[in-house]
Amino acid sequence: MKIVCVHQSAELYGSDRSFLAAVEAIVQHAPTPAEVEVILPEHGPLAARISEAGGSVHFESEGYLRRSLLRRPLSFASGLLAATRRLLHRFRGADVIYVNTLVCASALLACALSTRRARRILHVREIPGRKELAFFRVLIRLSGVEVVYNSQATRLAIGLPGTVVYNGVPGPAACTQELGGDDGVRLLMIGRINAWKGQKFLLQALLRSQRRIRLRIVGSAIDAQVHLVEELHHIARSLPDGVTCEFFGFCEDPSEHYRWCHYVVVPSTSPEPFGRVAIEGFSYGKPVIAAAHGGLTEIVEHGQDGFLFEPASQVALAQTIEGLPHALSPGHLALGRRAFDAFSSRFSVESYAERISRLVFASSGPTK
Structure with missing residues (x-):
């Protein structure tokens, strides 16, 4: 089984950590044998963590919606189309395609153009501005993805059907309060x-x-x-x-x-x-x-x-x-x-992993 996961950052901020937790859940719960390919825009701390989790990391530097790039529309369009072609090649043979955030425009276009009968899942973690909303709704519909939202607020903002899965985080073993309150x-x-x-x-x-x-x-x-x-x-x-x-x-x-x-x-x-x-x-x-x-x-x-x-x-x-x-x-x-x-x-990472794996492998047979 081949699962391809696409993300728009290689850092370790909030959405990056949530993506990492999702990949860890996919690796742990995938039917065997399974191949999990993760596509990031560049090298960074997230890439090392993905490798540690058992995913194979590949890089695609173009095709992400960023305001700085949109100031040069012709250059952006050229990069978007080139990245879409490369991702179509990556998606060949995939059984599941998991796209994390709306920023991954080339991945959504590749989903729309792919003839492979793979499950296509988009995890929406952002609330776009009013001007961008109509564009993203069209892109989601064209891509044929199943939509997962990180909150009811995000689902209501996008206005399209989908499942809400709250993020989860690992935490310490118990509620911890550092002593000392005399400094305010x-x-x-x-x-x-x-x-x-x-x-x-x-x-x-x-x-x-x-x-x-x-x-x-x-x-x-x-x-x-x-x-x-x-x-x-x-x-x-x-x-x-x-x-x-x-x-x-x-x-x-x-x-x-x-x-x-x-x-x-x-x-x-x-x-x-x-x-x-x-x-x-x-x-x-x-x-x-x-x-x-x-x-x-x-x-x-x-x-x-x-x-x-x-x-x-x-x-x-x-x-x-x-x-x-x-x-x-x-x-x-x-x-x-x-x-x-x-x-x-x-909001535990265990409950998050369970919900993600259940969604990703809903029609893919038994998990490990």
Whole structure:
């Protein structure tokens, strides 16, 4: 049996880790003998992890929808067609084709043009803007794929039939709270630094804070947005005396940061298709402060395992932070226990792997 999996990045951010977990599930549950080919755009940390999982890694550098490439439409179209031809060759003999994210345009075109009677699955992990939505709907219909969504919010945004499979993450063996709360409340924001994830929005909300707060911002920006990092450092220097902010670059293992914090903040100014950072926080028993839109509303239960605030409102976020239960107080610890319980029952990597393998091999005979 041959399974071909296509992804648009070789890094280890949220969608990359979710793709890795899906590939691991496919390798582990595939009927034997099985060949799992994984196509990535370039070498990177994800490639090594895929190889460790048992997949064979191949590279296709063209055919991904990226704004920087769309500024040169003729060059992009040429690369898209060339990549589609190469993927058609890769798809020969495939029994299952698994495409991860809408960005993989050449893979979807190859699915549309392929005469092979393979199962074609698209895992949608993004909510496109209104202008792009009509294009993606046409592309999905042409490709003949079965659609899997990472949240109800993503499914409703796309507006086409499909199955919702919530992401899962591996977590520590138990709910963990680092001792010590005498230095104030510790907030963690982790993920790619960009305009809509909300790093700037969070810092601006803290400019008038009356609490003692230690904030860590963990992540890096792509080359085209390095100026955002400089802007964040500039705002951080204007924070009140009781508020401090430390910056850390991307790290493959963020467990140190999750254990350090008291609360995880996900203040995205545009709707998150899912919100992987929120369930990672839950896995460490950390309550989550999240913007009340997109997939985050399917993860965080307000007042039970975290707090939801009005999206894009600095006032609402500031008020939420000012009203947080004190670190390691009974209220804070109860939130953390419920957060870990939510992770264990709904968002474990084991349940994710089971659902992915059941979908991928639904018509492929018994699995291992």
